[in-house]
Amino acid sequence: MRILVIDDDEQICDLLQMSLELSGFTVGVAENGRIGERMYEQEPYDLIITDLLMPDQEGMETITSLKQNYPAIKIIAISGGGRIGPEAYLPDALLLGADLAFTKPFDLEELIKAVQGLLGMNGSNN
Amino acid sequence: MLTDSLKKFFKHLLKSPQNNNNCEPDQAEIKQLRQELARETSRANALEDAQHNLLAKWRIVLNSLQDSVMILDRDMRVINANKTAIDLLHTDDHNVLGKRCYELLMERKEQCPDCPMTNVEQEQSSDIVTHRKLRGKYLRIYCSPMFQDGKLEGYLHCARDISMQHTLEKQLVHARKMEAIATLAGGIAHDFNNILTTIIGNVDLLRIRMSGSGQKKKSGQLSASDADKHLKAIKKAGNRAKDLVSQILTFSKQTTGKHAPLIIAPVVKEAVKLLRSSLPTTIELNLALGQDIGKISGDPAQIHQILMNLSTNAASALKNGHGTIDIGLHPVNITGTPPCPELEEGRYIKLSVTDNGIGMSQKLQERIFEPFFTTNEVGQGSGMGLAALHGIITAHKAVIDVQSELGKGTSFSIYFPELREEEQASADQVEKQPHQVDMTPETILCVDDEKEIVAMEAELLECLGYTTVSACNGEEALAYLKDHLHEVDLVITDQTMPGMSGLELAQKVQELRNDLPFFLCSGYTEVVTEQEAAEAGIVHFFAKPTEIKVLAEMAYQVFHGSKTTD
Structure with missing residues (x-):
């Protein structure tokens, strides 16, 4: 299974890549929504984990665009918030089509379980 | 100036008797003149009263002003001052009138170097503003020249207390x-x-x-x-x-x-x-x-x-x-x-x-x-x-x-x-590896109310070869030092702890032994003055989180520069 991580924070990308790879996934990394979309167009992924506040093209725009073009795509939104806290952004991400939302800092094991759930790998679809 | 009736009266008195066969004064005329004189006197009194009232009203208005107002002559001597000015100067009329504004306001013997009056006169401008501090109060001063027939007669000097505004x-x-x-x-x-x-x-x-x-x-x-x-x-x-x-x-x-x-x-x-x-x-x-x-x-x-x-x-x-x-x-x-x-x-x-x-x-x-x-x-x-x-x-x-x-x-x-100074200090610090300690390890007492921090600090220092003792507050550390005063070579303490602070601990230990070096660590900056730190034997101050490398380097310097022989 292929997962694309979109986040402008290099350390978060490294962490997610490492943990997802250890769980058996193939992982691609993009530093903003524009690059992420381009990578998806070139070679589709099974699931996307995207941050919301990023330069160039932020997460909301990315989720909207991906869901419009690929309605079946699975997306998990992650955010540490901005001027008004993550709880203000994540519900909007769900409204725009994200399947799940996680507030940073999140529990890595829970996130991986959620990824597996969305991909139907452990029978517990969140 | 004599009124017409008074002139007539004096003229009558001065009439020469030689020129007048009738030496007796004309009684009717005298009576009339007396009546006129009485009227004139009453009119003069009324005028004087009116002037007095006007002056009193003017003084009431002047004294009601919340701004200090002083009228100065050309030599900057006060010729009139309102109540606010007198109160502001903490004095009375006698000590104000005739004195120069700079003597009163600035306690100077000479004109202020940035005196606005100079500009008022030179530039013929009507309003110059400047700021002064007087006995803890901030004043905004407005100065206006007073001209009569185009000639400078003096100055109007107004000062407003803006201390509250300054604070706000x-x-x-x-x-x-x-x-x-x-x-x-x-x-x-x-x-x-x-x-x-x-x-x-x-x-x-x-x-x-x-x-x-x-x-x-x-x-x-x-x-x-x-x-x-x-x-x-x-x-x-x-x-x-x-x-x-x-x-x-x-x-x-x-x-x-x-x-x-x-x-x-x-x-x-x-x-x-x-x-x-x-x-x-x-x-x-x-x-x-x-x-x-x-x-x-x-x-x-x-x-x-x-x-x-x-x-x-x-x-x-x-x-x-x-x-x-x-x-x-x-x-x-x-x-x-x-x-x-x-x-x-x-x-x-x-x-x-x-x-x-x-x-x-x-x-x-x-x-x-x-x-x-x-x-x-x-x-x-x-x-x-x-x-x-x-x-x-x-x-x-x-x-x-x-x-x-x-x-x-x-x-x-x-x-x-x-x-103008062009000295640019290049303060790039070269990263150094912490010194490993020689075969006679020094003992370091670590004090912090956060158990995890004190345990981590002690473990790291032990990895570098030091012997450590831990205490979770100032009182515990002091009790240990009282019993083992000469067995400890350095104390590394947190500053902000419940009960006794790091500084207080250092001060108390100073009374027991004044050559024991202290390192003080704190999450806040500028909690202790340099003098307080020096007096309490604090040789280094660290902002948390402290790099263990830096801590070890400083400990090494303390021991190898001024190690006690106890």
């Missing part, structure tokens, strides 16, 4: 900073959440891999280099958090307003780092530093504030939160026609903040420095921002210039006069 202005500058902090807090929280995600995630991952519960086979076989990878990521994230805290502390510091020679470039760089953390990542933030940027006379916290406030304003001016903010710092030499009229010829350091946002109309540009003028929506800010900044900029003897075009953006430039 100071509070508003601080409030504005707090407002900026509130705006920044959200942005900083974003960065902290990312940092925490990295730390917690790497710890979780390390534990998962150590327990071998991952899906892939290799996850159970955690090599030393794998573990090191996670630890490096944790340390990197920790250092990011440390930098962020240090930037917030710099910004939240109460400004002293005291100006000292300042290399401005590092202050600007630091503020830009904090800005990068606080502004949405949808905003591109660029910094351009010129060559050979010298020193200014300034307060670093206030420079920080100028930049933070101008940049957050620039961010609000960007359309939909998207756009670019360019920050520039360059030395400039102003000759010929300056970019703005207030700027005189000379060398300056120009700090500029330019955005490509909505821009401002000419009308708006004229009003932006007015207190409480704001373009923000209700609830978004008080509008004191630029007015407060203007005060700070003026105090730096700097000049601010605004260039803006509707739809294209705005550029604020601040010209700080450059200081």
